[in-house]
Amino acid sequence: xxxxxxxxxxxxxxxxxxxxxxxxxxxxxxxxxxxxxxxxxxxxxxxxxxxxxxxxxxxxxxxxxxxxxxxxxxxxxxxxxxxxxxxxxxxxxxxxxxxxxxxxxxxxxxxxxxxxxxxxxxxxxxxxxxxxxxxxxxxxxxxxxxxxxxxxxxxxxxxxxxxxxxxxxxxxxxxxxxxxxxxxxxxxxxxxxxxxxxxxxxxxxxxxxxxxxxxxxxxxxxxxxxxxxxxxxxxxxxxxxxxxxxxxxxxxxxxxxxxxxxxxxxxxxxxxxxxxxxxxxxxxxxxxxxxxxxxxxxxx
Numbered sequence: 001x002x003x004x005x006x007x008x009x010x011x012x013x014x015x016x017x018x019x020x021x022x023x024x025x026x027x028x029x030x031x032x033x034x035x036x037x038x039x040x041x042x043x044x045x046x047x048x049x050x051x052x053x054x055x056x057x058x059x060x061x062x063x064x065x066x067x068x069x070x071x072x073x074x075x076x077x078x079x080x081x082x083x084x085x086x087x088x089x090x091x092x093x094x095x096x097x098x099x100x101x102x103x104x105x106x107x108x109x110x111x112x113x114x115x116x117x118x119x120x121x122x123x124x125x126x127x128x129x130x131x132x133x134x135x136x137x138x139x140x141x142x143x144x145x146x147x148x149x150x151x152x153x154x155x156x157x158x159x160x161x162x163x164x165x166x167x168x169x170x171x172x173x174x175x176x177x178x179x180x181x182x183x184x185x186x187x188x189x190x191x192x193x194x195x196x197x198x199x200x201x202x203x204x205x206x207x208x209x210x211x212x213x214x215x216x217x218x219x220x221x222x223x224x225x226x227x228x229x230x231x232x233x234x235x236x237x238x239x240x241x242x243x244x245x246x247x248x249x250x251x252x253x254x255x256x257x258x259x260x261x262x263x264x265x266x267x268x269x270x271x272x273x274x275x276x277x278x279x280x281x282x283x284x285x286x287x288x289x290x291x292x293x294x295x296x297x298x299x300x
Contacts, residue, residue: 021263021281021293024064032058032067032292034079035278036269039086039106044278045070046292047078057090057108060292070108079171079220079267081126081135082106089126089135101126101137101151117157119149125171126151130178136161138169138183145194148172148183148204167202167210168194173222173230179206180250182213182221182230201232201248213252220267224274231268231277237261245279245295258297265295 024044025032035046041062048058048067057071057080071090076099078091086106092113093099099122104111116123121139124146128135133153138146139160145168149158162169170184184199201214201221213221216236223230228250233243237257242264248255258277259265265281277295282288 021259021265021279021295022064023281023283023291023293024060024062024278025067025292027067028289031288031290033280033290034077034267035280035292036080036082036088037271037278039082039084041272044292045080045082045088046280047075047080054093059108062294071104071111073102073111076122077124079125079269081128083128083132084130085132087128087132089128091122091124091126098122099124101135103153114151114153115156116151119158119160121146123149123151123158127172127174127181129174130176136172136174136181138172143193144168145186145188145196146170148181162204164188170196170199171220175223176225176227180204182223184219184221184232197235201230203250203252211252213248213250214246215255218246222269224270225272226274229274231270233266233268235261242282245277247297259295263293264290265293268295 031049033047043059045059047055049055054074058067059070060067074093076091076093080090088104091099092102101114119139121141123137126135126137135151139149140146147160148162148169150161151158167185172181172183181204185202186199199219201218203211218232218234221230221232229247231247234246238261242261243266244261245259245265245268246257263281265279268277268279280290281293
């Protein structure tokens with residue numbers, strides 16, 4: 001671990017710290033993306049694209065080793081999300097149908113499709129509420145970005161909770177206490193098409209107020225288990241447009257990069273003890289291939 005520098009800019013504190021990555025997957029010819037921890041923290045579930053095939057959910061032991069298929073069906077743009085009891089939500093695709101919400105057990109064996117009413121786009125990136133009766137997702141509206149939707153599982157319906165004229169939304173994450181939502185998003189601008197690379201990290205409070213957390217660009221946020229920090233990916237400060245992982249405090253006052261841009265690391269998810277992030281990253285020299293890796297972060 002190398003601490004690089006400390007900067008103060010526009011009221012934000014940046015502490016730049018670079019950590020090494022521990023790669024868990026190593027199969028060639030694949031893109032491994034969108035990782036998540038299992039409920040017991042012993043397995044990483046992720047999406048894999050093998051050349052000429054379709055995205056599927058795979059799993060790999062936390063210690064690394066052989067990756068195996070977790071769910072046989074095709075998945076869309078999804079980061080699987082694990083509830084406290086071990087149920088796993090993700091976006092699945094059936095032949096000749098649109099992508100929609102699926103839920104499976106901790107082993108990927110007992111799965112069911114959730115029919116959702118009152119949505120008009122593609123529901124993606126589910127995040128569980130602590131009560132496990134609700135999820136928040138982003139309902140993508142193609143070139144117009146997305147709306148955040150609250151999914152009521154017992155009722156099987158979705159309610160839009162953001163206003164597209166105020167904010168265009170990307171991937172969300174529910175706080176551990178279920179009160180607040182962080183998400184990637186951007187303000188609409190003069191009819192311009194939604195560009196996810198221009199997102200920042202936003203906080204939607206329980207009182208419906210909106211607060212920007214990241215001082216610069218940011219995507220794919222997730223809460224720390226204690227609800228005090230948010231991890232996200234960003235190209236802010238990158239010399240060549242590659243991503244690195246940042247963490248920002250829930251009040252937005254502290255922000256730091258925790259790995260080098262050389263890894264092009266993205267989609268961070270916290271371990272239950274808050275000491276490690278699982279990410280997708282490029283292994284330098286492997287071209288477009290990506291791997292699942294662990295990133296240990298210093299005390300914060």
